[in-house]
Amino acid sequence: MALQLFPNTSKSVMLEDGTTYAYISIPASSPSRPTFLLLHGFPSSSFDWRRVIPLLADDGYGVIAPDLLGYGDTDKPTEVAAYSQKRIADHVKELVLKEGIKQVIGVGHDWGSGLLSKVALAHVSLFAGIVFTSVGYVPPGDFDVDQVNARTEQALGYPTFGYWKFFNEDEAGSVIDANQDSFVSLVYPQHAEDWKATMGPLGAAKAMVTSAKVTPLPSWLTEEDVQKHKQIFGKGGLTAPLNWYKSAIRQVDAPYYATFTTEESKCIDVPALVILGEHDYVCVPAFQTQTADAYLRNHRVERLQCGHWIPLEQPAAFSALLKEFAKSSLGA
Structure with missing residues (x-):
């Protein structure tokens, strides 16, 4: 709930298709510091990054953390078709560009990881690096x-x-x-x-x-x-x-996913980090590493001793991994 809970660091913008997004926006302290794009999951909002954002901002990193479609102070259409992952991926790119930023380090948690997968596929030049949290890379395809x-x-x-x-x-x-x-x-x-x-x-x-x-x-x-x-x-x-x-269940994005005709077309070369909770009993780490190994060409995996809610359970360790990743990927 960016506007209500973080009024001093939040904005609201209407995108080209008329959808309004609210988001936390904190500029980097210098050009040498990258901006982290934080994409939350379910049932969350930008509020779920509350323990991570100060740890990044205090070190000069920029942050963009939207309330994603359906959440917080962002629009909440009721039609299932409005929640096309490709459509939301395009929203995310437009939001970043409206901030005047050409590249970010994308960080997704839970459903945010699934969305990050689609943004990285559709708009790979937007990313200097990508971080999947709890849920690993989700390749395009029908979900049964x-x-x-x-x-x-x-x-x-x-x-x-x-x-x-x-x-x-x-x-x-x-x-x-x-x-x-x-x-x-x-x-x-x-x-x-x-x-x-x-x-x-x-x-x-x-x-x-x-x-x-x-x-x-x-x-x-x-x-x-x-x-x-x-x-x-x-x-x-x-x-x-x-x-x-x-x-996902009703296959709203099936026409878009059908454009990925080979396994190679689903792969990503951008530097990637996968952060998993050792005690996540739904998004089980072993299954997340399988997809990472199959589709992420330049990645490593880190495991923390916690459950699914890594940014809430282990914010210090999580933020340290993000900063280390930024330094190893960008020297920032």
């Missing part, structure tokens, strides 16, 4: 959630994406909006391994949300954080953000 669940259940003993089936339901947003406390417990578990039972299995996420069950917060999340999170999603609810899931 049933196939993924079958494969991960065979490999791990539990399916990892059962919650996608709930999120794809037309009424999922209103169900979640009516059960905010249990939803917070679902997505921010006290113990990372709880996701094996609450997020992965089919029907488990919806059952927990509608049960009104509330569990203690994890050590890295405060009650004040939760109240601000509720404030953010009090503006528009979860219906629009869930369209990111619906867009």
Whole structure:
């Protein structure tokens, strides 16, 4: 919620297609310092970078951190087709260029990593480097959630994406909006391994949300954080953000993905860093490294001892990796 929570460092801009984006914008202290483009995931906003941005800005790095489409103070169209990843990728490029910046280091977390994958493919010259967090590189292609669940259940003993089936339901947003406390417990578990039972299995996420069950917060999340999170999603609810899931499942980008006719066309040569949480039981590290090895031509992988919410759980270690990556990639 860039404008409301960070008014002194935030802006709002209307893009060429009429979509309005809000974003945090902090200029670099000198031309030698690159700008980090921070792309959040679900259910988040620019607020999820609150512990990372000061650590970057204090060292002179620039930051652009948008509330992505459907979130915070950015527009929230209700049509699933509006959440084409290619369309949003074009939005992100336009937003960066409006800041007068020719190149950034792109950083994605969760769905932001999937989006970063598409921005880097469509607009590779925009990036001096790319960083995927929790979720690794996501190559273009149709997403079969049933196939993924079958494969991960065979490999791990539990399916990892059962919650996608709930999120794809037309009424999922209103169900979640009516059960905010249990939803917070679902997505921010006290113990990372709880996701094996609450997020992965089919029907488990919806059952927990509608049960009104509330569990203690994890050590890295405060009650004040939760109240601000509720404030953010009090503006528009979860219906629009869930369209990111619906867009993928309903193959909104199928025509664009069909233009990538070879595996080589899906590869990226830009220097890349993949940062994974060792205890992420949905976006399991082993699967993220497989795609990195297959499609990222110049990459390395770092693992942190935490769960899925790396920028919140390990902000200092995460920021240190970003700075080190900037120095090794750009000498900055």
